Amino acid sequence: MEYKITAADAFKKHSDMVYRLAVARVKNKYDADDILQEVFLRFIKHKDKVENDEHLKALLIRITINCSKSMLTSSWFKRTEPLSETLSVWDEYSDTLDAVLRLPQKYRTVIHMHYYMGYSVDEIAAILKSKPSTVKSQLHRARKMLKPYLEGETVNV
């Protein structure tokens, strides 16, 4: 049974997922909007390689991460507002979200993937093409920094 998905359908299905990951990575709405568009435009090229729903998600995550990387290194990005101003963009301020967005980017990414998207360490490592031990140590350190919000939870690795 052949798996077929159009970029438009993928967008309808996963635009929120991509957008939220983009927010976790770039910390502001404007860049996240741009990334959202860029991810699905790039995805058009890859859509025929998709084999199933899990693969689709993993692929979109990879592209999102790549897009937000180039976004971060472009000089345009450096001119964008500091955290405090971008945060006011959200309707409701959340101190948990604030704490996460204060982490270094690599830690934000693994925290988002683990706690929001529900991926395990091995899955994150596979998607990010990293070693499980690296992901584990990043999660561990991120949790240390997030201490006041994390009491009572354990990470299953």
Added chain:
Amino acid sequence: MFSENYKNAMDSIKPDNETRDKILDKIILKEELTSRKNPAIPWRVAFACVACVAIILGVMFIPRNNFNVAVKTDASKILTVSKSYDEIYKLVKPKKNYNFLYGIATDDEEVYYEEDIVYESITDNSATTSQTNGAMPGATASDNKNSQDGSFKNETDDFSTTTEQVEGVAEADIVKTDGKYIYYLLGNELSIFKAAGENSELISKTVLKEEKYDNFGDMFLKENRLILLQTDDYIDNTEFVTVIIYDISDPANPKKITTSSQEGWYNSSRMVGDYVYLISNCHINIRDIDKDKPETFVPVTEVNGVCETVPADSIYRYEKEEYNSEYTVIGAFNYKDGTLSDTASLLGGTDNIYCSQGNIILANSTYDRNDEEKETYSRNNTIVSKLEIKDGKIEYKTTGEVEGTLENQFFIDEHKGYFRFVTTVTLATEKRKKFDNSDHEIISYSSQTSARLTVLDSELKKTGEIKDLAKDERVYSVRFMGDVAYFVTFRQTDPLFSADLSDPANPKILGELKIPGFSEYMYPYGDGKLLGFGMDADEQTGRTTYLKLSMFDITDPANVTEQDKTIVEGYSYSTALENHKAMLVSPNKNLIGFPTYDPTYKAVGSSRYKYMIYEYTGDGFVKKAELSIPWNSDYKLYYDSIRGIFIGNNFYVLSEQSLQVFDIETFTQLTIIEQ
């Protein structure tokens, strides 16, 4: 709860409808323009990508089936010593085509996808490969004496020491005491307190470095030296563990003697005799490696301002070529002056460390798969390497393998020249069926776990094992006591197994006790007693409820009983579930102490942190005190910072904000010193 709060906050984040519609229009347009040009992808690539995603993602979501298949694994392997940096360069240099995982972009002109071989942090400034190494100003101190700690007793004179696994092998922690002074290392601050009951005082405070997130420190104490291990947690490109040695003959005025450093992030450390063995994991920044600059791909150490790369003949690697972007580095530092007496490095990472007085075992989990035409089997194994340590010299000996993975250092033990391991074995299988003679396949997965006990000889060759214990369960905690091993597995109830290892060729299960919940750690508690600390669980659902203390009677290892237990009602978390050093276990003083977190905390002014103290009477556990730990919302970002220790008739609780002193009998507060 963090994840709920985070989820709620994230769920409310959505692109504007207007933006969404605009983007969708663009996508539809571009998709139409490109629709007729996409070539079909070759079957093999498609196949590879499905298989990988399936193994890694699929196992989680698919219902379990039982199966029993042997997976071929290599027998004992020996690493070879490297002859030159050139040889190492070939091993760390990325091979082309690293996109096997999703079968993407191997022949794609877009570079962005192919480049991301290693997932690295991105900071606003571009990457540099220099050896960053903080110089640290300031100093603090005091005097002390040598403590020879045993694993079964938790104290030397009349004061507590860090909970340790092996007698004669000291473990680092954020709190140390010599009975007169208390040393507390939190992030970049070293505080020294005079321990004198109600007259206790803070006598010095030293800032080691001016860096905000420099939040990891560990410490040893020996004679008049304090050995601090600090990691530059926040520096992304190159990480170093810094070894700072203070002379604390005058604790009010500690004098910094030296600063040395070793590349990598802090994994673990031990002190045996006069040497601190520091184990770090060092990542190579593949994008920046340069054949002519060994420091870009070989770990670096620094002593007295002199940087050196680890010599090629101290770097061990697999015989067969295998891609690697990580080293494990072991350095032996003299506790008196910080000189580096030896280093060794293994290509490949390390998850867990075990150290006896004569050997270090490095354990690294691996993932093996076995592809056959219609099926793929996979499992996680652990590669174990043995390094002999003697008077500051480190010598690599051999490497072996045990099936399954292990959780922490207590899962490994050395006894009478044999090495014993308890592991959780996970077997996953994937079955493929052709569908309608097309190139596409139906794939089904299943996985199964069980516990295993493996005995290896001094060459790390297998002498005996017990297989297929506790089907579908995972091993939570292990305690080896001479010829007997106790281990706890869990899914819904908590079987505590005891095994006789006196014959290395023929280990035997002696007994099995099923009780609800599980223990994360087990501590010997006097004659014939084993204390378990973990969680209670609902027997029907297996859902964990509250913290639990169990006292096991192990007088007859073949017939272990849970003599007493107590549930810490209302408390479901303690950092001592993850770190044995956060727990105080003193059979001699009859004290059991651990920090907890109060989930019902709401009111301003009350504390969300508590320190619990129990004693064991022989008839059961008695809660002696529930100490509140001062806490205001002006938190710093330290995790696992609470410790309780005793000195003579006083009990001290250290936390980020204060040192509290209590009477050890009544637990009335004698004084509190704000940090």
